[in-house]
Amino acid sequence: MKCIITIELGTNGVRVFAFDLDGKVIGSLKAYCPTFHDEPDHSEQDPEQIFLTMLYVLKNLLNDTIHPKKYKVASICFSSSMHSVLAVDKNGSPLGNAITWADNRANKEAQALKASPAAKTIYTATGTPLHPMSPLLKISWIKNKDKERFRQTAKFLSIKSYIIQQLTGECLMDYSIASATGLLNIHKLQWELAALKHAGISAAMLPELAPVFASAGKLKKAYQGSLGLSADTKIIVGSSDGCMAILGDGIKGDGKATITIEDSGAVRVMGNKVLQDNKRRLFNYVLTENCYVSGGPTNNGGVIFEWFAQQFGEFKNPFDTEQSMKELINEAAKVDVGSDGLLFLPYLLGERAPIWNANARGAYFGLNIKHEKIHFVRATIEGILYEIYSIGKLLEEHRSIKSLSVNGSFGTIPFCTQMIADMFNKPVRLRQNFHSVSNGAFLLSATEMGIYKSLDEAVQKVELPDQYKPQKQNHVVYENYFRIFERLSNGLINEFDSIAALQQKNAANKKVEGIAKNH
Amino acid sequence: MLFPQILELGIRKNISIHFNSFPIAATNGIRLYHVLEGKFEWAIHSGSYVLYPGDVAIILPGHSFGSSEGILEIGSFAWIHISVQQRDGGEIVLGKWSSLSESESQAIGKLLSLNNSPVFNFSDAGKIFKSIQTELFNQEIGYHSRVNHLIDELLIQVTRQLTRQNNPGRDFPKTFMNLEQALRQNLSHQWTVEEMAALVGLGSTLFNERVKNHSGFSPISYLINIRISEAIKLLKRADISLTDIALETGFYSSQHFSTTFKKLTGYTPSAFRKNHLNKK
Numbered sequence: 001m002k003c004i005i006t007i008e009l010g011t012n013g014v015r016v017f018a019f020d021l022d023g024k025v026i027g028s029l030k031a032y033c034p035t036f037h038d039e040p041d042h043s044e045q046d047p048e049q050i051f052l053t054m055l056y057v058l059k060n061l062l063n064d065t066i067h068p069k070k071y072k073v074a075s076i077c078f079s080s081s082m083h084s085v086l087a088v089d090k091n092g093s094p095l096g097n098a099i100t101w102a103d104n105r106a107n108k109e110a111q112a113l114k115a116s117p118a119a120k121t122i123y124t125a126t127g128t129p130l131h132p133m134s135p136l137l138k139i140s141w142i143k144n145k146d147k148e149r150f151r152q153t154a155k156f157l158s159i160k161s162y163i164i165q166q167l168t169g170e171c172l173m174d175y176s177i178a179s180a181t182g183l184l185n186i187h188k189l190q191w192e193l194a195a196l197k198h199a200g201i202s203a204a205m206l207p208e209l210a211p212v213f214a215s216a217g218k219l220k221k222a223y224q225g226s227l228g229l230s231a232d233t234k235i236i237v238g239s240s241d242g243c244m245a246i247l248g249d250g251i252k253g254d255g256k257a258t259i260t261i262e263d264s265g266a267v268r269v270m271g272n273k274v275l276q277d278n279k280r281r282l283f284n285y286v287l288t289e290n291c292y293v294s295g296g297p298t299n300n301g302g303v304i305f306e307w308f309a310q311q312f313g314e315f316k317n318p319f320d321t322e323q324s325m326k327e328l329i330n331e332a333a334k335v336d337v338g339s340d341g342l343l344f345l346p347y348l349l350g351e352r353a354p355i356w357n358a359n360a361r362g363a364y365f366g367l368n369i370k371h372e373k374i375h376f377v378r379a380t381i382e383g384i385l386y387e388i389y390s391i392g393k394l395l396e397e398h399r400s401i402k403s404l405s406v407n408g409s410f411g412t413i414p415f416c417t418q419m420i421a422d423m424f425n426k427p428v429r430l431r432q433n434f435h436s437v438s439n440g441a442f443l444l445s446a447t448e449m450g451i452y453k454s455l456d457e458a459v460q461k462v463e464l465p466d467q468y469k470p471q472k473q474n475h476v477v478y479e480n481y482f483r484i485f486e487r488l489s490n491g492l493i494n495e496f497d498s499i500a501a502l503q504q505k506n507a508a509n510k511k512v513e514g515i516a517k518n519h
Numbered sequence: 520m521l522f523p524q525i526l527e528l529g530i531r532k533n534i535s536i537h538f539n540s541f542p543i544a545a546t547n548g549i550r551l552y553h554v555l556e557g558k559f560e561w562a563i564h565s566g567s568y569v570l571y572p573g574d575v576a577i578i579l580p581g582h583s584f585g586s587s588e589g590i591l592e593i594g595s596f597a598w599i600h601i602s603v604q605q606r607d608g609g610e611i612v613l614g615k616w617s618s619l620s621e622s623e624s625q626a627i628g629k630l631l632s633l634n635n636s637p638v639f640n641f642s643d644a645g646k647i648f649k650s651i652q653t654e655l656f657n658q659e660i661g662y663h664s665r666v667n668h669l670i671d672e673l674l675i676q677v678t679r680q681l682t683r684q685n686n687p688g689r690d691f692p693k694t695f696m697n698l699e700q701a702l703r704q705n706l707s708h709q710w711t712v713e714e715m716a717a718l719v720g721l722g723s724t725l726f727n728e729r730v731k732n733h734s735g736f737s738p739i740s741y742l743i744n745i746r747i748s749e750a751i752k753l754l755k756r757a758d759i760s761l762t763d764i765a766l767e768t769g770f771y772s773s774q775h776f777s778t779t780f781k782k783l784t785g786y787t788p789s790a791f792r793k794n795h796l797n798k799k
Contacts, residue, residue, distance in 0.1 A: 013734075013735070029735065030735055031734060031735030031736055032695075032733060032734035032735055032736070034695075034696060034699055046748055048747075048748040048749075048751040048752055049744065049745065049748040051751075052744050052747055052748050052751075052783060052784070053744060056736070056740070056744065056783065057735065091755070091795070091796070092795075093752075093756075093795075094752075220794075222784070222786045222790070222794075223785050225785055226781075226782075226784065226785030227785070310689045310690045311689075313689075315688055315689055318688035318720075318721065318725070319688055319689065319690075319691035319694070319721075319729055321689070321690075321691065
């Protein structure tokens with residue numbers, strides 16, 4: 001019996017799934033791998049720790065489930081979070097940690113490029129929003145602020161390129177991950193010279209480009225031995241977590257969109273055309289030739305509700321955030337739709353789509369004397385989802401959306417899913433306890449093996465059995481509050497800038513005091 | 520000497536402000552101060568703190584302590600100075616008088632030395648201070664052992680209170696991140712699960728469960744993962760010997776390093792290094 005293994009390299013850790021050839025899950029394991037924030041703007045991961053964590057979970061899944069059941073692993077397909085940058089020297093040794101998508105150190109570089117005449121050309125060619133998340137701007141930052149590292153760098157990799165290189169020796173980057181670097185021309189599928197020039201690098205300093213179906217060579221002998229895998233196990237370079245999430249839900253073509261809400265979130269559509277937003281608010285990433293995943297990302301997903309639970313929830317058991325969140329959701333359900341007029345702006349981490357404002361901050365608005373704690377709970381969840389709804393509205397300026405699928409740990413909480421259906425006034429489909437990213441990687445592998453003729457055929461096989469129907473009367477209430485939410489989000493620009501500037505100044509002062517105190 | 524570990528024990532009621540007193544000084548023992556009344560401004564190891572009734576200050580060996588203005592305010596407080604031994608690496612261990620096991624004593628020493636907040640609220644410390652004084656004053660049968668036990672008790676409770684205070688029990692990811700930092704900064708230390716658990720204010724049972732739940736690793740596997748990650752980085756540099764890498768990353772021998780490394784990566788450390796450097 002053959003099986004397919006998928007490996008997701010995320011900023012929270014590594015997740016491994018095994019599927020039989022019908023797409024049934026045989027087993028799965030995940031392990032945590034930390035993200036370091038040594039500076040407030042920094043967000044980094046240790047590449048060796050990710051590699052070891054990956055080996056650890058893969059080996060455990062093989063030894064606990066796959067080998068005892070006598071499965072033969074046909075292929076291992078990778079996915080990873082987008083926008084990571086890892087500088088390596090001429091020996092391939094990492095120069096410091098990998099910089100993740102959530103890193104904002106290149107904010108100044110982003111502002112400068114946005115204001116320059118090159119902005120329009122580069123965004124139109126590359127499809128990646130001009131934001132500090134973009135590897136184009138991270139590399140610019142290294143060039144400007146970390147000259148020694150830049151000088152020693154032989155290549156700039158993504159985390160996935162590095163991990164695959166450790167396993168097989170091949171240094172590749174799939175078009176999907178490459179299309180999220182801000183360096184790839186998504187129309188011609190080659191590195192964009194204007195972008196390379198802006199970053200100060202040549203194409204030789206980047207991995208070789210490869211289609212998502214490409215094989216990345218053979219596992220090194222030592223890993224064949226330690227993992228118990230044969231030399232003909234195919235290592236498929238795969239795609240990004242974002243592209244896999246929409247593929248895994250089978251959402252391709254007109255009228256359909258996918259909402260993913262984990263810690264962060266995104267609303268995506270997939271089709272054969274690039275969406276050109278003249279305000280440059282949408283991303284366009286490549287899955288395969290003539291197949292684009294477009295949409296908008298948010299920083300403020302489930303992580304904001306977790307923050308709320310940690311601050312204001314009851315903790316009957318130490319560190320049991322899950323239970324605390326459950327209890328809060330039960331409380332939220334007791335409050336009327338619209339939280340009796342209490343609104344929440346969820347921008348605790350600044351915001352990407354649609355407002356693209358790193359200085360945006362959170363706020364509760366409309367508070368009156370009758371509001372109680374439970375109103376805050378519901379308002380918090382509503383605020384997180386109004387933000388998702390605002391990305392959906394932006395996408396609808398370009399594409400009509402008739403139905404939605406939802407995935408991710410926060411989005412699939414039934415209370416949240418129903419709220420999404422009501423806000424959007426559209427039917428929502430999903431599958432409980434389903435990991436869309438891994439299923440996307442399975443569909444990709446299975447297509448590569450010829451089980452499906454094409455990805456178009458593969459997505460037809462995905463079933464999302466659970467359906468949430470929108471309730472019109474709730475939609476009307478949400479829609480009225482959403483108008484105020486939108487006006488606040490756009491209208492507070494000056495106040496966001498002022499408060500963010502003061503907060504930064506305050507943080508800088510504290511840092512200076514802290515240093516003084518330690519000396 | 521009946522109580523070699525007690526360098527000083529006292530209680531002081533200050534009814535007027537004293538100038539030119541309580542100067543800053545460092546000593547070799549652990550000093551504990553418990554405020555009973557009033558308000559004191561003290562400098563501890565280059566930080567300044569205001570203490571109110573119920574607060575305890577802990578001053579580690581070699582750390583300075585006193586009033587930065589040279590003023591002793593009105594109020595009362597009790598104190599004890601406990602003599603401890605310090606190993607070459609700076610680890611604090613208790614003397615023979617203590618009935619704590621070797622590993623417990625080491626763990627408490629480690630946790631106290633990793634602690635960054637020397638002032639915390641702990642009213643129950645007062646009861647233990649009082650019991651020690653009563654025992655020493657009355658000298659009833661068994662008082663010698665009782666005093667030794669009470670000092671053990673004081674150190675245990677102070678350590679527990681400190682770790683609990685530093686970890687409010689809500690944000691496990693953040694707590695776990697702090698633990699990871701402590702492990703990485705002291706990677707050559709032979710960490711035990713008890714020490715790691717105590718560092719985040721949990722008992723071992725609950726700690727094991729929370730770590731497994733959060734990370735997918737047992738605490739020891741997680742620690743080994745960090746050790747090997749760091750070892751890989753060092754192996755990629757040609758200028759450090761395998762023995763030094765083993766010791767620096769917390770393995771007690773190069774043999775132990777080698778077998779653990781091979782089990783995780785499929786390579787022995789030397790084969791891994793050769794394989795990497797050959798790529799040049």
